[in-house]
């Protein structure tokens with residue numbers, strides 16, 4: 001008996017400790033948001049959340065209102081769903097709400113990259129210099145050259161595309177935009193070593209094709225990799241793919257290229273100067289490839305598809321494109337020079353801008369997460385206040401809270417190409433909810449400290465691709481009645497959405 005008592009007490013203590021860790025004892029305290037732990041200890045709602053984040057959050061919103069705390073895989077996450085109060089999360093100081101902690105963990109898990117303290121400034125400095133202003137001019141030129149190489153290389157040749165070519169629209173758009181974006185950021189084959197410009201361009205086409213193929217494999221594994229639920233076989237495949245990209249994007253290989261972008265180059269240099277190991281920089285190159293190329297391709301697919309399914313939108317955009325070409329004294333004709341689409345020209349396309357913004361509203365669905373570093377008070381726009389605990393997380397899923405809120409965007413599931421246009425043709429920025437102006441009325445790029453630094457370049461990429469498609473190609477859906485495919489809901493929260501199925505189309509050169 002003397003021995004049994006300590007054993008029983010020890011067992012009870014261990015059991016209570018485990019129950020504590022599993023979150024069994026957590027109760028809502030006065031002043032805190034509604035707490036919903038779900039039925040499964042520790043895991044909480046993770047299964048339903050993963051199955052369909054959108055549906056789950058809609059259900060929680062109906063049940064608890066616009067602020068609630070849920071348990072997800074050992075974490076307590078407070079979701080803020082009132083867009084009028086987003087400023088409280090987006091502008092809160094870094095001492096209280098930090099996005100980096102979460103990003104660093106994710107990047108380590110998904111890309112094998114171990115970040116150093118303060119490394120983030122390198123990304124910010126390089127992005128400010130090269131993805132905005134004059135730097136963006138160079139990037140846009142590079143993108144144009146690479147798009148032309150991929151889309152128009154056999155124009156006028158015996159094997160040109162004057163007869164119809166059939167393809168999947170998703171496959172085609174993602175392929176072209178990924179490869180052109182990759183070449184613009186990571187550089188081209190040098191001409192000298194390959195004898196001629198044509199040979200170097202051919203190599204660029206072949207190399208980027210292989211890369212795209214492998215990227216798509218990784219892309220498809222990505223959601224389960226991020227949730228840590230890949231089968232052992234798939235995990236091995238993801239690791240093989242990572243090694244493939246670390247090698248292909250290694251600093252050593254990159255140094256042999258021409259036209260490597262200032263963005264990538266400066267980041268490499270700064271990391272080297274900071275003493276980051278070479279093999280880690282190689283890994284970071286893959287992180288950047290992912291961030292820069294995983295979203296724009298899928299978005300270009302949706303944009304083209306929406307235009308094809310909405311003839312009035314297609315007509316308005318085509319008219320604008322033709323007008324801009326004319327204003328800048330350019331014409332596309334057989335045997336004539338390939339058009340030089342400049343950044344300046346891309347600033348004269350309000351209709352296309354609105355169509356891009358509308359596409360992103362409907363198909364970009366990031367989940368913005370912050371770690372709560374100190375106990376804090378969440379102040380809502382209507383005066384309500386909630387206590388939020390240190391060690392928890394806060395999150396915003398703008399797709400539900402803003403993008404498809406019918407009060408902010410009437411008929412939210414319809415594509416209206418001119419939703420972001422005022423009647424006078426200027427950009428529309430005033431949207432309202434409950435009679436109050438909504439500042440964050442569309443959030444495909446996130447907001448605040450973690451807002452996408454590539455947003456200006458990404459928008460230009462989309463516009464350049466559509467511009468070239470419209471002026472050089474005739475294209476149509478194989479079945480004009482085909483339905484717009486459902487979004488693949490296993491990817492909610494991961495940026496630009498992908499369709500559940502591809503859509504067949506055909507295209508041929510106009511000239």
Ligand code: HEM
Pocket residue numbers: 103123131288291292293295296299364366367368369444445446447449450451452453454455457458495496
């Ligand atoms: C349609 C295309 C794109 C979409 C929808 C998109 C969306 C986003 C979003 C929502 C975030 C923030 C995630 C968060 O807060 O956790 C982000 C981050 C980021 N994006 Fe983009 N992005 C796109 C294209 C690009 C491009 C073309 C580049 C680079 C050339 C780029 C570079 C980055 C980087 C480096 C980050 C991380 C920023 C940081 O850690 O501070 N993105 N993107």
